Amino acid sequence: MAELHKDIERVVLTEDEIKEIIARLGDQINHDYADKNPLIVAVLRGAFVFTADLMRAIKVPCAVDFMAVSSYGDGVKSSGVVRIVKDLDTKIEGRDVLIAEDILDSGLTLSYLVDLFKGRRPRSIRICAFAVKDIPNHTAAVVPDYVGTHVPDEFIVGYGLDYAERYRNLPYVGVLKSEVYS
Numbered sequence: 001m002a003e004l005h006k007d008i009e010r011v012v013l014t015e016d017e018i019k020e021i022i023a024r025l026g027d028q029i030n031h032d033y034a035d036k037n038p039l040i041v042a043v044l045r046g047a048f049v050f051t052a053d054l055m056r057a058i059k060v061p062c063a064v065d066f067m068a069v070s071s072y073g074d075g076v077k078s079s080g081v082v083r084i085v086k087d088l089d090t091k092i093e094g095r096d097v098l099i100a101e102d103i104l105d106s107g108l109t110l111s112y113l114v115d116l117f118k119g120r121r122p123r124s125i126r127i128c129a130f131a132v133k134d135i136p137n138h139t140a141a142v143v144p145d146y147v148g149t150h151v152p153d154e155f156i157v158g159y160g161l162d163y164a165e166r167y168r169n170l171p172y173v174g175v176l177k178s179e180v181y182s
């Protein structure tokens with residue numbers, strides 16, 4: 001277990017727990033895409049760590065492309081507006097698209113991307129979310145096809161997830177001490 005960063009209140013997912021999640025998601029995807037050649041779309045920046053691990057657990061032929069969007073900026077709350085920073089380079093018409101996302105929180109980012117991609121006429125479109133935040137009395141507009149784990153309704157960092165671009169490099173997921181952002 002890596003040494004705990006001084007800004008982390010507590011660990012939510014250890015490195016070992018993350019490994020188990022990746023192995024399970026890989027098994028599910030390998031089963032469901034056995035005769036397919038999916039295009040994995042990593043949603044940058046947050047999903048780059050998760051996607052790199054997930055790709056190595058996927059044994060079927062697959063390709064990867066990157067879509068960079070941003071809605072949180074340097075804060076802990078969504079701005080409510082999803083900004084495209086970088087679009088895909090791949091034409092997705094007729095492709096089996098699998099979106100790899102680090103976290104589904106308000107659901108705004110994923111519902112925006114699904115709507116955008118649907119207009120490009122892929123053969124299928126599915127979502128693999130590493131973490132889904134359990135927000136009381138909130139029903140997200142999208143339901144992922146593959147869910148790594150559920151996380152509590154707190155701002156978390158690590159394993160690709162940032163606060164103001166920091167902490168993405170932590171190998172575990174943890175809750176940030178509130179004094180860091182308040």
Ligand SMILES: O=P(O)(O)OC[C@H]1O[C@H](OP(=O)(O)OP(=O)(O)O)[C@H](O)[C@@H]1O
Binds near residue numbers: 046070
């Ligand atoms: O469900 P939502 O409320 O839309 O939140 C989830 C999105 O927010 C984060 O991205 P962010 O905008 O912080 O960009 P980043 O990936 O570059 O950190 C995260 O990586 C997801 O993409």
Ligand code: HPA
Binds near residue numbers: 072162163
């Ligand atoms: O809890 C979170 N942490 C980091 N980035 C995020 N983007 C949405 N929710 C979160």
Ligand SMILES: [Mg+2]
Binds near residue numbers: 073161
């Ligand atoms: Mg972010």
